[in-house]
Amino acid sequence: xxxxxxxxxxxxxxxxxxxxxxxxxxxxxxxxxxxxxxDNICNRKSSILGMLYFTQSIEGEIEWEYTLSxxxxxxxxEIMKIIRKLSHKLKKIDSSLxxxxxxxxxxxxxxxxMKEVVIQDDEEDxx
Numbered sequence: 001x002x003x004x005x006x007x008x009x010x011x012x013x014x015x016x017x018x019x020x021x022x023x024x025x026x027x028x029x030x031x032x033x034x035x036x037x038x039d040n041i042c043n044r045k046s047s048i049l050g051m052l053y054f055t056q057s058i059e060g061e062i063e064w065e066y067t068l069s070x071x072x073x074x075x076x077x078e079i080m081k082i083i084r085k086l087s088h089k090l091k092k093i094d095s096s097l098x099x100x101x102x103x104x105x106x107x108x109x110x111x112x113x114m115k116e117v118v119i120q121d122d123e124e125d126x127x
Contacts, residue, residue: 007050010049014042014045017098018042021042021098022038028109037101041097041100048090052090058083059084
């Protein structure tokens, strides 16, 4: 089944994406644990890829059903338009995942830096 998250193609793409995100986290030198955030974004990626592959499968089915005269040309065009719109939206969401992760880790880095400033200020006040 295309929606299956254990689909090898999806696993490969998500693993590659996870590696890319880990490299981005290193760039920000985030000392905090980002495991939960990383898993969350990668799970979203997996779901989106599954849905994208599913829409591709449906497109093929609709074309096949049209050749079998299950749909009129107008019905086929209408259904394909809806599927392509869904596919476009999924691709848009997919393309924003990396940026979302960067925002999360840059915010965590900022919070980490601010904690250090507060600790230093507290230590100076005690002296």
